[in-house]
Amino acid sequence: MxxxxxxxxxxxxxxxxxxxxxxxxxxxxxxxxxxxxxxxxxxxxxxxxxxxxxxxxxxxxxxxxxxxxxxxxxxxxxxxxxxxxxxxxxxxxxxxRASEHGRVSTRIVADAATCQQCLDELFDPNSRHYLYPFINCSHCGPRYTIAERLPYDRRNTAMGDFAMCAACAGEYADPASRRFHAEAIACPTCGPRLSHGINDIAAGIDGGQIVAIKGIGGYQLLCDARNHDAVQRLRRRKQRDQKPFAVMVGSVEQVSEIAAANAAELPLLESVARPIVLLPSRNNLAPAIAPGLSRVGVMLPAAPLHHLIFHALRSTGAWHRVEGPVIVSTSANPGGEPLPIDNAEALRRLAGIADLIVTHDRDILTRADDSVMAVVAGRRQFIRRARGYVPEPIRLARSVPPVLAVGGALKSTITVTRGRDAFVSQHIGDLDTAEGIRFFEETIRHLTSTLDIDPVVIAHDLHPNMATTRFAEASGRALVAVQHHHAHAAAAIAEHGLGGPTLALLLDGYGYGSDGGNWGGELLLCEGAGFRRIGHLAPLQMPGGDRAAREPWRMASAIFHLLGRKKEIGLRFAAQPQAERLRSLLDQPGVATTTSAGRLFEAAAALLGIATLQSYEGEAAMKLEACVGRTAVLEEGWMIDGDVLSFRPLFAHLIANNVGAAEGAGLFHGTFAAACVDWVARAARATGVATVVLSGGCFLNAVLADEIQRGCIAASLTPLLPRQVPPNDGGLSLGQAWIAALQIAQRPSAPEGTA
The missing domain is CATH 3.30.70.100 (Alpha-Beta Plaits)
Structure with missing residues (x-):
């Protein structure tokens, strides 16, 4: 506080x-x-x-x-x-006194996990809330997901249609009660009800079924995480071949049975936000939980319903034969679409996935997925910022005019600013479906109306064909276009309150460059609302364009071609029908090129035989990271020619020496990090700027982030990673908003509040 x-x-x-x-x-x-x-x-x-x-x-x-x-x-x-x-x-x-009304400048807090006092009542047979799945008080329960507008009074929430019984009304009106004006107050007499009993849910999970439940911010799919057949069935039905599932355990004491959690990770797990936390796996769950990965996403119960499910599971005889119940807990969004929140919609969309669909009659007004976090370079890092943290604002260094920033096309978020606060929305997801676009537009309407914000400008990505750009252009409002990697840098600059010139190392997958090119490994010098590109990774052919991002063997083939070893492409990737044709394609002029760091990680994964194809974004790089036991640095493994960093010597070494997966993964990570530190240190000496922000999707890689941060500190630099938003595209909208606000402030007739 x-x-x-x-x-x-x-x-x-x-x-x-x-x-x-x-x-x-x-x-x-x-x-x-x-x-x-x-x-x-x-x-x-x-x-x-x-x-x-x-x-x-x-x-x-x-x-x-x-x-x-x-x-x-x-x-x-x-x-x-x-x-x-x-x-x-x-x-x-x-x-x-009763609430006063007028133009709103307060805010709603995020949803909070069940407090200990409510848990005590939940399992107390003498309590009127005994085993009631919607128990809450002023210290816990849903907030943002049930709020329609401010002020946060019961009539403005999903509880407005539930008339309180005499007992609830008495607590609600009693200033001495923990439930005084707890707007979601409810009990079995007057509150929401489940469509199925807790024992039915537990029996379904215990029997190997897939169960859908209406959670805090949307429907979740649950199954027994120790039942390989159930997990595989969930994968088939959800059409999710390899992407990892998160799991839920009933208590913090049980975490050690399935994962190793350190002193920084345990408090995250137990925080009121109850995020999913990535932890080193002990590999004693169904193999299909996180195929090829060394970490597993773990969470503790976030709602009374979760606690009741575990209580019922522990009461069944089957679980006494194993260490304890562990359940898969994953978003019930088929095909990457937004989370279903409406009962009728869930019954329709989940009928072919879940064996049992559990609804209830309290509406979810704002969908919010589970937040995902990890401890990276010694501190917490968001991978997905949503339930439990949104709509907590990020405090800015100064007051800014009201801005709406619409983010990118993948892992989308929006940001609105009010005074010194930047409100970054919950994770919206990818905007490649009509449902995704509707959720995006719904989020804009909800956040701007709830916070009573009328933006003076809309900030968007520089890419002309992005869905968010088209939305901004159709709005009829003043626009500010922000280059993708500049926005990544600006998000970190904004949250850390930096002023003056700042270096930015951006290691990312793809971003539309100022020259129209395919950027992704950039070194920028940022000052005020502007930036200068002072370095980039050596361009590499990207055969097949966007298809190369889904098929890492194509990027590995480009490495073979770069090294004059194109005849080996067909042999190395004989399982790929297009391999021989690709060899000819690489000789032709006009093949797209990229400076993407992400494509290099994918190329390394394919060269080392770890992943030649991807079923989800980042799969190859994540599996490459999972292979790292210890890192090593190949001396002379990189070249810096002017402002261009090349890893040609590193790739030549990996291929010529037929390096194995574990050794190669460690060598690639260690050398890549050392080269980036060398690159940044040279830029710092040339510019006199010693502060460097580190951002872009590749910084979700814990090994890379830790190595680069430690290397920068050893080089007397001040490295800063994003901590309040993800380093991936989930943080873009914050950076866009900050750049737009700075541009407005530089105008001769800047609105009041920008100084």
Whole structure:
């Protein structure tokens, strides 16, 4: 919690206190009520469009203001406290007033995992919430996914149609209750209900069935993670050949049975956001969980329903014969489409996938997938930022005008800015289907209306044919086009609050370059709203264009051709029907080229026999990383000619010496990282800039990120990785928004608030 206060006050007077931040729907008003009672103060507290307004009078107002930020509820986030002396009213008591309305500048907090107090009640036979799957209070439960608009009051949520019973109404109205104005309050008498019993769900999972449940932000598919046949059946039905599945365990104590978690990873698992966390696997689950990978995504129960499922599974005899229940928990989005959230839609779309579909009658108003995280280079890193973290804003270095940034076409997010806050949306996904585009547009409408933001400009990718670019152009608003890798760099610059010139090492898959080329391994010098490309990876032929990104053997063939060994292509890749034809294609003029770092990782994976084809984005690079036992550096394994970095010597060594997969993977990672550090260090000496941001999709590779960060530090540089957004395209919209805001600020008639 961070807070600032401009309070300079004296005791024995009446104060008007305004608190801004995430202070609605988190038990803040009853907290203030209790605090005022403790200090024997009169007055009131109420929600208003800016957050919370408090008026107090009495002898201990100074003590009240000093204590206010120190003991606030666990989900509250205080941005600022302002204090004003006003005329005393000789009030006799303290009350909680109804919300005030007007233009909104507060926000909703993210969904939060079930708190310990609710868990205690959930399994207490004497509690009226005993075994009730929708138990919640002011400290936990759904928030963003059930909110329609601000202020965050029950009537503005999916709970508006559920009339409270007398017991719930009593708790809701009692300032001493943990459920005072808990907008999602419910019980078995008056709240939402499941379509199937918990025992039916557990029996289905135990019996090898695939079960779909309506989760917090959308439907999830569950099955027994120790049942290889069930996992394979899920893969076939979901048409997901190789992409890894996440698994859920019932408690943090059980994590060690399936994965190794360190002191930085365990707190992530147990945080109220309950993300999926990538952990080193102990390889004792079904082999089909994460084929060819060394890490497995693990999460703990995020909702009461999850806890109840595990409770029921542990009660069945079958699970006493194994270490404990572990279930696959994956998004129920067939074919990469957006998560289903509507009951009728789920019954229709999941009928051919799930053996049992469990619905309930509380609507999900905003879909949000599970967040995915890892500990990289010693600190947390987002792979997918969604449920549990959205819509928490990213604090900017200065106030900016309202901007909408629409991100990219893959792993899409949007960002809207308001003052010093940048609100990055939940992960939307790929925009290559009509359903994906609808979800994208739905997210824009929801986020701008919920936050009451009318953008003065729309920022978009430089690519002219991207779906997000077409949306921006059709909007009729002022536009700012931002180069893809500049946006990657700007996202890291924005979250770290950097000013002045900054180097940026961008290791990525693909981005439309300022020259219209296929960029992906770039060294930029960024300053203000502009950038200069001061280096790039050596261009490599990309036979087949976009097809080469799905078939790594094609990029490996380009390496053979580069090294004058094209006759070996047919032999090395004899299993590929197009291999001989490709050899001729590489001799022809006009073959597309790329500076992509991602394509080099894929080429290495194919050369080492690790992956010649990809069924999902990043598969070859992830399997290459999984082969690394220890890294090594091939001296003279790279060349830097002017501003161009080439790995020709490294590839020549791998091929000439027929290096094995494990040795080759370690040598490739170590040499690639050392070369990048050398490249950046030379640029730092030439420019006098020692701060370098590291971004792009390749920095999801934990080995690469750690090696480059340590190398930069050893070279007396200051490396900074994205920490609040993913380094992949999920962070693009934040960078676009920051560049657009800086461009507006540079205009002669910049809107107020840009200084």
């Amino acid at each position: 961070s807070a600032s206060s401009d309070a300079i006050i004296r005791g024995g007077t009446r104060l008007r206190v305004r608190v801004s931040g995430a202070v609605q729907g988190v038990g803040f008003r009853p907290y203030i009520y209790g605090l005022a009672t403790r200090y024997r103060l009169a007055g009131f507290v109420a929600n208003d469009p800016d957050g919370v307004i408090i008026e107090v009078e009495g002898d201990l107002t100074c003590e009240f203001v000093a204590a206010l930020p120190l003991e606030s509820p666990p989900l509250a986030r205080i941005d600022h406290i302002s204090v004003q002396e006003i005329d005393a009213l000789a009030a006799k008591d303290f009350s909680i």
